Amino acid sequence: MPSLHIVNKSSLDSNALTSCLAVATPGDSVLLIEDGVYSVLDPSWLQTLLHAHLEIYVLAEDMQARGLAAGSLDSRIRCVDYAGFVALACRCARTVSWS
Amino acid sequence: MKFTIVVQAAPAASQSAWSAYQFTRSALAVGHEIYRVFFYGDGVHNTNSLSVSPQDEFDLVSAWTALLSEHGIDAISCVSSALKRGVLDAGEADRYERGCANLSPAVTLSGLGQLVDATLVSDRVITFGA
Amino acid sequence: MSEHARRTLTFITRKPPYGQSGAKATLDMVLSAAVFDQQVHYIFMGEGVLQLRRGQQPGAIDAKDLSAAFSALPLYDVDSIHVEAEALQARGMSAQDLVIPVKVASAADIATLIHHSDTVFNL
Numbered sequence: 167m168p169s170l171h172i173v174n175k176s177s178l179d180s181n182a183l184t185s186c187l188a189v190a191t192p193g194d195s196v197l198l199i200e201d202g203v204y205s206v207l208d209p210s211w212l213q214t215l216l217h218a219h220l221e222i223y224v225l226a227e228d229m230q231a232r233g234l235a236a237g238s239l240d241s242r243i244r245c246v247d248y249a250g251f252v253a254l255a256c257r258c259a260r261t262v263s264w265s
Numbered sequence: 266m267k268f269t270i271v272v273q274a275a276p277a278a279s280q281s282a283w284s285a286y287q288f289t290r291s292a293l294a295v296g297h298e299i300y301r302v303f304f305y306g307d308g309v310h311n312t313n314s315l316s317v318s319p320q321d322e323f324d325l326v327s328a329w330t331a332l333l334s335e336h337g338i339d340a341i342s343c344v345s346s347a348l349k350r351g352v353l354d355a356g357e358a359d360r361y362e363r364g365c366a367n368l369s370p371a372v373t374l375s376g377l378g379q380l381v382d383a384t385l386v387s388d389r390v391i392t393f394g395a
Numbered sequence: 396m397s398e399h400a401r402r403t404l405t406f407i408t409r410k411p412p413y414g415q416s417g418a419k420a421t422l423d424m425v426l427s428a429a430v431f432d433q434q435v436h437y438i439f440m441g442e443g444v445l446q447l448r449r450g451q452q453p454g455a456i457d458a459k460d461l462s463a464a465f466s467a468l469p470l471y472d473v474d475s476i477h478v479e480a481e482a483l484q485a486r487g488m489s490a491q492d493l494v495i496p497v498k499v500a501s502a503a504d505i506a507t508l509i510h511h512s513d514t515v516f517n518l
Contacts, residue, residue: 174395185409189440189509190506200284252295256266260389260390260514261389261391261515262509264517377427381424381430384402384404392517395518
């Protein structure tokens with residue numbers, strides 16, 4: 167069963183997301199929360215994502231707080247709210263937090 | 266599902282403690298059980314009832330106390346983390362002659378064994394503020 | 396102690412010693428989990444590999460020697476200790492530079508360990 171990787175730092179500021187992607191298994195989910203949502207501004211990260219066979223999510227409340235429009239996201243990234251975050255944690259077998 | 270929430274970040278230092286609080290509330294709202302909330306490392310600052318929040322800011326320490334009490338959640342601050350950071354219950358305040366106890370009334374001090382136990386019993390463990 | 400089936404608990408550490416906290420916090424959790432007789436995997440990634448570096452003299456900064464504590468791991472039956480190959484390489488280090496015997500792990504090895512764990516801590 168897949169893992170839910172929770173990343174709370176921007177790919178532009180920290181290696182947390184890079185480290186996460188290196189050890190994620192195809193079929194895992196990655197949820198960007200807190201400053202992690204700023205990664206959507208990083209075009210190079212999106213390229214890595216395309217080849218990784220992962221499901222990518224961003225947390226709506228953190229996007230909104232930071233003035234990032236969910237509507238402008240790449241279609242491969244899904245926006246979820248806290249209820250969706252809880253549902254993801256249930257659907258995946260385990261969570262791994264990356265900071 | 267039975268969740269254990271691990272909180273490692275202080276309320277003022279980053280957003281993570283708030284994220285943990287919001288996740289906990291959201292899980293309860295859809296009917297999940299919170300088996301334990303474990304405050305570890307700087308997370309114990311969330312359980313310091315001496316903290317005073319500015320009037321125009323969200324008072325996360327009080328919010329945790331209210332949430333944990335309202336739902337009768339088993340909330341623990343790691344005793345070694347708490348002692349180091351000056352978060353004491355009455356017993357420790359006496360033992361170390363510190364003059365006052367400031368641990369939130371909704372929380373008890375205990376060891377890492379309680380976190381391991383929670384890990385073995387819960388369906389999901391989620392950590393905030395690594 | 397709860398009577399549930401033996402679980403696999405994996406602890407990842409990515410923090411260097413001394414300059415910031417986190418290294419000891421992870422070690423303390425590993426030892427607690429080992430006392431509960433669970434399957435424990437201890438994984439050092441990124442800057443975390445520096446915790447195991449030989450020749451540390453933390454007395455110079457009034458700190459306790461973290462690397463010395465790792466020699467106690469076998470006493471707790473913690474023998475699944477993995478160090479990220481790429482992290483060693485990036486720092487010009489090899490397993491010979493470390494204070495204890497370890498398994499040098501590729502990213503794929505670590506992914507597999509994570510995928511087969513019940514709970515993962517990445518403090």
